[in-house]
Amino acid sequence: MKNxxxxxxxxxxxxxxxxxxxxxxGATAFNSGNIMSFPPKGFSFRWFAMVFQSExxxxxxxxxxxxxxxxxxxxxxxxxxxxxxxxxxNYRGKNIVQNIFISPIIVPGVVLGFAFFRFLIIKxxxxxxxxxxxxxxxxVIPYIIRxxxxxxxxxxxxxxxxxxxxxxxxxxxxxxxxxPNITSGVIAAFMLAFINSFNNVPASLFxxxxxxxxxxxxxxxxxxxxxxxxxxxxxxxxxxxxxxxxFIIEKTLGLSHFTK
Amino acid sequence: xxxIHLKDICVSYDGKSDILKKLNLNIEKGQFVSLLxxxxxxxxxxxxxxxxxxxxxxxxxxxxxxxxTRLAVHKRNFGLVFxxxxxxxxxxxxxxxxxxxxxxxxxxxxxxxxxxxxxxxVDLSAYSKRYPKELSGGQRQRVALARALVxxxxxxxxxxxxxxxxxxxxxxxxxxxxxxxxxxxxxxxFVTHDQEECFSVSDMVAVMNKGVxxxxxxxxxxxxxxxxxxxxxFIGFENFFSLKKQENGIFxxxxxxxxxxxxxxxxxxxxEVFTGTIRPENIELLPSDSNQTDNVIQGSIEVRTFVxxxxxxxxxxxxxxxxxxSSKERMYHQGDKVKLHLPSNKVLILKxxxx
Amino acid sequence: xxxxxxxxxxxxxxxxxVFFLFVPILMIIVPTLKGDQGITLSRYIIFFxxxxxxxxxxxxxxIGIITTLICILLGVPVSYYVAKSSPKIKGLLLxxxxxxxxxxxxxxxxxxxxxxxxxxxxxxxxxxxHLFTEPHMFLYTESAIIVGxxxxxxxxxxxxxxGVMDSIEDDLVEAAESLGANKVVAFxxxxxxxxxPGMIVGSVLVFTGTFTAYTTPQLLGGxxxxxxxxxxxxxxxxxxxxxxxxxxxxxxxxITLAVMFSINKVASRFYVRGV
Ligand SMILES: Nc1ncnc2c1ncn2[C@@H]1O[C@H](COP(=O)(O)OP(=O)(O)OP(=O)(O)O)[C@@H](O)[C@H]1O
Ligand SMILES: [Mg+2]
Numbered sequence: 001m002k003n004x005x006x007x008x009x010x011x012x013x014x015x016x017x018x019x020x021x022x023x024x025x026g027a028t029a030f031n032s033g034n035i036m037s038f039p040p041k042g043f044s045f046r047w048f049a050m051v052f053q054s055e056x057x058x059x060x061x062x063x064x065x066x067x068x069x070x071x072x073x074x075x076x077x078x079x080x081x082x083x084x085x086x087x088x089x090n091y092r093g094k095n096i097v098q099n100i101f102i103s104p105i106i107v108p109g110v111v112l113g114f115a116f117f118r119f120l121i122i123k124x125x126x127x128x129x130x131x132x133x134x135x136x137x138x139x140v141i142p143y144i145i146r147x148x149x150x151x152x153x154x155x156x157x158x159x160x161x162x163x164x165x166x167x168x169x170x171x172x173x174x175x176x177x178x179x180p181n182i183t184s185g186v187i188a189a190f191m192l193a194f195i196n197s198f199n200n201v202p203a204s205l206f207x208x209x210x211x212x213x214x215x216x217x218x219x220x221x222x223x224x225x226x227x228x229x230x231x232x233x234x235x236x237x238x239x240x241x242x243x244x245x246x247f248i249i250e251k252t253l254g255l256s257h258f259t260k
Numbered sequence: 261x262x263x264i265h266l267k268d269i270c271v272s273y274d275g276k277s278d279i280l281k282k283l284n285l286n287i288e289k290g291q292f293v294s295l296l297x298x299x300x301x302x303x304x305x306x307x308x309x310x311x312x313x314x315x316x317x318x319x320x321x322x323x324x325x326x327x328x329t330r331l332a333v334h335k336r337n338f339g340l341v342f343x344x345x346x347x348x349x350x351x352x353x354x355x356x357x358x359x360x361x362x363x364x365x366x367x368x369x370x371x372x373x374x375x376x377x378x379x380x381x382v383d384l385s386a387y388s389k390r391y392p393k394e395l396s397g398g399q400r401q402r403v404a405l406a407r408a409l410v411x412x413x414x415x416x417x418x419x420x421x422x423x424x425x426x427x428x429x430x431x432x433x434x435x436x437x438x439x440x441x442x443x444x445x446x447x448x449x450f451v452t453h454d455q456e457e458c459f460s461v462s463d464m465v466a467v468m469n470k471g472v473x474x475x476x477x478x479x480x481x482x483x484x485x486x487x488x489x490x491x492x493x494f495i496g497f498e499n500f501f502s503l504k505k506q507e508n509g510i511f512x513x514x515x516x517x518x519x520x521x522x523x524x525x526x527x528x529x530x531x532e533v534f535t536g537t538i539r540p541e542n543i544e545l546l547p548s549d550s551n552q553t554d555n556v557i558q559g560s561i562e563v564r565t566f567v568x569x570x571x572x573x574x575x576x577x578x579x580x581x582x583x584x585x586s587s588k589e590r591m592y593h594q595g596d597k598v599k600l601h602l603p604s605n606k607v608l609i610l611k612x613x614x615x
Numbered sequence: 616x617x618x619x620x621x622x623x624x625x626x627x628x629x630x631x632x633v634f635f636l637f638v639p640i641l642m643i644i645v646p647t648l649k650g651d652q653g654i655t656l657s658r659y660i661i662f663f664x665x666x667x668x669x670x671x672x673x674x675x676x677x678i679g680i681i682t683t684l685i686c687i688l689l690g691v692p693v694s695y696y697v698a699k700s701s702p703k704i705k706g707l708l709l710x711x712x713x714x715x716x717x718x719x720x721x722x723x724x725x726x727x728x729x730x731x732x733x734x735x736x737x738x739x740x741x742x743x744x745h746l747f748t749e750p751h752m753f754l755y756t757e758s759a760i761i762v763g764x765x766x767x768x769x770x771x772x773x774x775x776x777x778g779v780m781d782s783i784e785d786d787l788v789e790a791a792e793s794l795g796a797n798k799v800v801a802f803x804x805x806x807x808x809x810x811x812p813g814m815i816v817g818s819v820l821v822f823t824g825t826f827t828a829y830t831t832p833q834l835l836g837g838x839x840x841x842x843x844x845x846x847x848x849x850x851x852x853x854x855x856x857x858x859x860x861x862x863x864x865x866x867x868x869x870i871t872l873a874v875m876f877s878i879n880k881v882a883s884r885f886y887v888r889g890v
Contacts, residue, residue, distance in 0.1 A: 004798050011696045014689050018770065019711055021726035022718065024736065028729060082628035085621045097625055100632055107640065108827035108871055110844045111864040114851050119639030138636050141628065158346035164333045165311055165340040166360035166411060170620070176359075180350045199719040202829040205848060216830075219721045223728065223834065232729075235722040242717045246710065255706065258713055259778040 022239065029232035047233035056218050057234060063129070064215040068197040071136035072144075072190055078137075079144030080186070084174070086145070087152035101145045104138050109202030112139065117206035128209035135203050140193035147192060147253065151185025152178075188253035191245045261325065262286035263447055264310070264415070269319035271305055271471075279305050281471040282319065287449065287464070292441055294450045294458040297468035298494070303451045306468070307417050310449065312336050324414070334363075339408030339446075341418045345400045347392035353379070353403050354388040360411035378410045381440060398429045405437065409444065416441065416448040422457065434461050455495060459483065467491045487611050492537050499543070501579040503536040503609065511536065511609075515578040519555050520604040535610045540572065544601035545586040555607075557582070557600045561592045575600060640868075643861040658862050668846075672866070675842040678757065679826040682764040686821045687814055689765075690772035694813070695806055697773065698780030709777065712770040720767065724834040727763045728754060731835070755837030763831040768824050772817040779813030780806075815882040822878075823871050843867055 032042030051057050079101075086098055104112065112135070120131035155178065163173035179186075204214045215234075223231055249255060264287035271280040280302050287293050295303040308314045310321065312333035320329045328336065348356050354375055361371045379385045382402040392400055401421060408416060418437070422430045438461045441448050452458045458465055459479040466476045467490075475482060475491045486492035489500060503511035503519060511519045511534070519536070546552055559577030566572075570585040575598060582600060592598060648654050662668050697708045715723060730736045731753040738750040753759060783806060791801040829844040836842065841849070843863060851860035 006799075007692055007696055010689070010692050014693045014769070015708070015711060017766070018715055021723070021730060021766065022715065024729060025722065025726045078628040078631055081624035085624040088621060091621070097629065101628060103632070104636055106871065106875070107636070108823075108844065108864075108867045110827065110829050110847045111640070111867055112636075114847060114860055114864055115636075115639035115643050117851070118643055118857065119635075123642070134635055138632065141632065145628075156344060156346065158342045158344055159348055161311075161313060161333075162340060162342060162346040162407075163348070163359065165336070165338060166407070167334050167337070167363035168359075169334055172363070177348055181348075195717050199717075201720055202827075202844065205829065206852065216719055216721045219719075219725075220830065220834070223721070223725055227728075227732070227734075231722075231725050235719075235725065238719050238722055239714075242714060246714060246717060250710075255709055255713055258716075258774050259709070259781070 022235075025232050025235045026239070028229050029236045031229045031232075034228065047229040048237075050230050051233045051237065054230070056213075056222075057215065059211075060213045060215045060218040063132075063212060064198050067129075067132050067136050067214065068194045071133055071140055071197050072193040074133075074137045075140045075144045075193055076186065076190065079141055079189075080148055083145050083148040083152060084178070087149055087155075088157070098145075102142045105142045109200070110205070113203035113206035116203060121207070121209075128207060128212040132204065132207040132212065132214070135207050136197045136200065139200060139203055140197050143193045143196055144189045147189035147257070148182065148185050150257070151182045151188075151253070155181055184252035188249050188257070191249050191252075195242065195245050263289040263324055264449075265322040266306075266310070267320050267322070269306075269309060269321065270317045271302075271309060271314055272317050278317070279471050280309070280316075283472055285466055285473055285476065287447060289447055290445050291463045292438065292448045292450065292461060293464045293466065294452060294462040295466050295468055296452060296455065296458045296494075299453060301468045302471045303453070303468055304419055305471075307419050307449065307451050310415070311338055311340055311417055337411065337413055338415045338417055339411060339413030341401075341404045341408050341416070341421045343420045343423055345392075345404040345421075345424075347400055347403055347407075349392055351391075352388065353384065353390050353392070353395070356392070356403055357407045357410050360407065364411065374410055375406075378406045381409075382406045382436075397425055398433065401425065401433060402436075405440070409440065409446070413446065416446045418448065419451045420453070421450075422452075422454075430457065437461070467494060469494075485608065486537075489535055489537070489610050492608070492610060496539065497537045497608075498540050498583040500535050500537050500610075501582075503534045505532055505534065513557070513579045515557075517557060517578070519602060519607060521607050521609060522605045523607075523609065536607050537610055538602055538607050540583040541570070541585040542603065542606040543582065543584045543586075544603065545573065545575075545584050545590075545592070546599040546601055547590075548597035548599055550599050550601075552599060552601050555602045555604055557602065559598055559600055561594055561596045561598060564592065564594065640864075643857075644865050644868075647858065647861045647865055658858065659865075662859075662862050662866065671841050671843060671846055674757065674840065675826055675844075676870075678760055678764060678832075678842065679822045681761050682768060682825045683818050683822045685761070685765050686769050686772040687818060689769060690776055690817060691807060691810055691814065692802075694773045694776035695780045695783075695802075695810070698777050698783075699785070709774070712773045715766070716770045716774070720828075720830040721834070723767060724763055724831050727759065727766065727835055731759055731762070754835060755839060757836070757840055759835040760832050760840060760842070763835040764825045764828065767828065767831055768821040771820050771824065775817035775820060776810055776813035779810050783809050812882060815878055819875055819878050822874055826874070827867060827871065 027040050029047055030043050030045070031040040032044035032046065082101060086094065086101075116131060116135040120126045120134060121128070126134070159181070160173050160178050163177040164170065168176065199216060200214070201216045201220065204217050208214065208217050219231060219234060246255070249257070264285070266283060266285040269280050269283040270278050272278045283302070283306060285306075295306060297303055305314065309316055312328070312331060316329060320327060322328065348359065351359070357375045357378060358371050361374060366374070375388070376385065379388055382405055384399060384402055384406065387395065387399060392403065395403065401424070404421070421437070422433055425433060434457055450458070450462065462479055464476065465479050465482050466473045467482060468474065469490045475487045482491065483495060486495060486497065492500075502514055506512055506518065509521055511521060513519060521536075546556075548558070557577045557579055559575040559582065561573050562576045562581070563574040564571055567585070570587055571591065573584045573586060573592060575582045575584055577600060584600060647658050648656070650657065697705055697712075700708060728735070732738070733750045733752065733754070735754070737753060738747070741747045742750060787805055787809075788801050791805050792798065796804060827844055829848065832840060832842040833845050836845070843866070847860050847863040847867070850856045850863060
């Protein structure tokens with residue numbers, strides 16, 4: 001069955017479809033000409049140089065990075081205790097609480113963005129950066145709750161009880177015993193939350209303003225008016241980051257987490 | 261006064277039905293006590309109440325004269341050994357054992373001394389730098405024991421600590437545990453559902469059923485003199501029949517045969533109907549032409565099975581089906597008419613359920 | 616474990632989510648229902664009677680459905696192959712499916728701009744093969760959005776189905792073949808029905824994802840092919856028509872939830888039947 005010729009052909013075509021476009025982008029990034037062309041004409045790093053010299057890309061890259069890291073850290077600080085509470089014994093309302101934490105994933109991205117815009121920027125008059133940060137905290141919370149929740153589900157909580165029976169308070173038992181045994185879950189959650197914040201377009205779209213924008217948003221406006229390999233070069237840089245993050249997730253959580 | 265005093269403990273997980281129903285148990289200082297009972301009867305629950313992990317719905321737990329019912333787990337100073345051992349995976353053997361002492365802010369030198377001392381006792385000195393996953397099951401078990409003992413606990417609680425080991429190691433470890441317990445004189449509560457394991461090491465055994473202690477006695481007493489039908493069944497009695505009291509020492513079966521019973525102990529004077537019991541191997545199986553007349557029930561052989569040393573017969577009698585073990589010397593066949601002699605010193609009278 | 620202290624741990628997170636998610640959403644939704652006296656649905660009635668809005672809604676739904684169907688069609692065989700591969704190959708194929716998912720959607724849409732664009736690869740190939748005399752406009756069409764969306768969400772479909780495919784025993788297919796079914800029949804009679812639970816999960820993700828996507832329709836669809844998400848952005852930010860944007864928000868939320876609930880209902884029926 002598995003080696004049926006038609007099946008193999010379909011699989012190959014699908015994977016060409018999935019990987020091809022990104023490979024093409026990769027190739028065009030090294031163009032030496034002024035316009036996009038494939039196969040690339042000549043070989044150069046000039047478009048990479050252009051990206052690094054572009055003030056827009058560099059500042060928005062910095063902002064994206066800051067927002068992703070800060071939002072993820074904040075979400076971890078409020079998400080870990082919640083995930084911990086959700087992983088212990090069943091109690092009434094547990095399902096509802098779980099759904100509340102997962103709900104940001106269910107709301108369409110543009111609706112989130114619009115709601116954040118109306119509430120944070122218009123109503124509360126928060127600054128653009130702060131609004132962006134708060135929005136991203138909400139966006140990444142579901143990833144934190146899910147990933148850390150699943151690593152807590154796999155933890156044998158009798159080690160925590162053992163620690164308490166040996167004289168540790170709940171808090172010390174958590175930091176000395178529970179946390180060290182879910183570090184891989186925490187790292188993976190960090191990575192997933194980071195990349196999802198970093199790549200977010202629909203919500204960030206509404207939360208940019210004078211001087212504050214994220215990299216994906218500035219890339220979007222760039223491609224609407226320019227058609228040159230600069231974006232390809234930037235894409236290669238971002239893909240390299242994705243590879244690194246995937247590598248870390250594989251080493252901590254295992255990529256098979258995605259199939260659950 | 262006993263060291264441990266559990267009084268009318270009620271526990272409910274769902275707030276509706278009680279898992280422990282007014283459980284009472286007293287343990288003297290220095291004793292090795294076992295909780296024995298079928299799966300789901302509440303042994304672990306009882307242990308966890310004592311450890312402090314479960315809030316009771318009612319009842320109190322007095323330890324050494326003070327009320328421990330609501331005392332936080334980490335203030336109890338009890339050593340716990342879990343069925344899964346619950347070793348800290350990210351810490352070495354040494355750090356696992358040292359954990360409790362560190363929580364007590366013991367000095368570095370003292371920690372080193374105590375930990376090395378206890379590792380010596382459990383014969384693991386060479387393994388102190390290893391991580392739990394680098395140890396065998398038996399070694400992990402001993403680390404768990406050392407970790408619980410090093411804090412010099414006021415009470416040692418063990419929840420089926422041997423169930424993950426193979427038969428040979430179980431035997432060795434239970435002797436080991438008993439030895440250490442005696443040497444250190446630690447009061448110990450041991451949970452198991454293995455009868456033999458429990459009888460071999462305990463000073464006292466509490467047989468539990470559906471959330472209550474049915475009988476609390478020495479192992480010898482429980483083996484020879486079960487008090488309730490449940491306990492009797494649990495330790496291998498298979499024949500139960502109702503007996504009506506006539507006068508002291510004389511009872512009537514439903515079929516009107518009078519049975520003499522040597523034992524004085526009957527549970528209530530008010531009561532008229534009791535349950536009698538006898539072990540299969542204590543019944544004397546006789547041919548129908550035997551001249552034995554006292555304490556004899558008539559019956560016919562239904563099934564014969566071979567159980568290694570003996571033959572086991574299921575006999576259809578006037579008081580119901582009876583299981584009899586009988587030596588190979590004489591073999592009976594299906595349909596043979598036989599007499600069952602119930603020796604008056606082997607028939608026991610059981611407490612009725614409501615008691 | 617004492618229940619009370621556990622509730623305390625949930626509180627910071629709950630406050631943040633309720634205050635910064637539920638409150639803002641209620642704040643945009645409630646005014647759309649407010650009439651002169653009490654509650655009114657008039658804004659929604661106007662929306663659903665407007666031919667322009669309806670055409671956009673229909674386009675969005677159409678793109679979502681077609682994308683989902685294509686993803687199912689391609690996802691079933693591919694995920695089956697991935698699940699049944701040796702661990703090494705499986706890891707590789709999974710990684711190749713996860714990688715695009717973690718890549719920025721702008722990058723992914725941009726890739727298709729370079730492929731489908733006027734000076735893109737498809738056009739230069741076709742022109743140099745003399746099939747076309749001059750470049751054809753593939754970009755900024757509904758089809759371009761669909762291609763981009765399939766590209767965006769097929770990995771998600773594959774990944775959500777691999778787990779289910781894992782649990783289909785090989786001997787089931789062999790049994791069917793031994794009973795005389797040819798391979799194609801065996802595939803459709805055995806694997807396809809057994810993979811329904813994974814397919815349902817995947818379809819919800821793909822449909823709702825496509826239905827609410829912004830980047831792909833914006834970059835590949837151009838101005839002519841507005842969908843709900845791009846319309847919402849225009850209304851809110853370009854035209855500052857916040858009421859209409861709020862109505863759109865509510866419509867998008869309701870349709871998303873309705874799709875999730877109804878598909879899950881269907882799914883639970885499948886589970887009851889033991890499929
Ligand atoms: N956390 C829990 N929530 C709800 N019910 C529970 C919980 N823990 C145990 N129970 C129930 O309480 C009863 C007693 O359980 P307990 O674990 O004390 O049994 P046990 O005697 O230790 O059994 P075993 O020999 O199988 O370990 C069982 O019916 C069990 O289903
Ligand atoms: Mg138990």
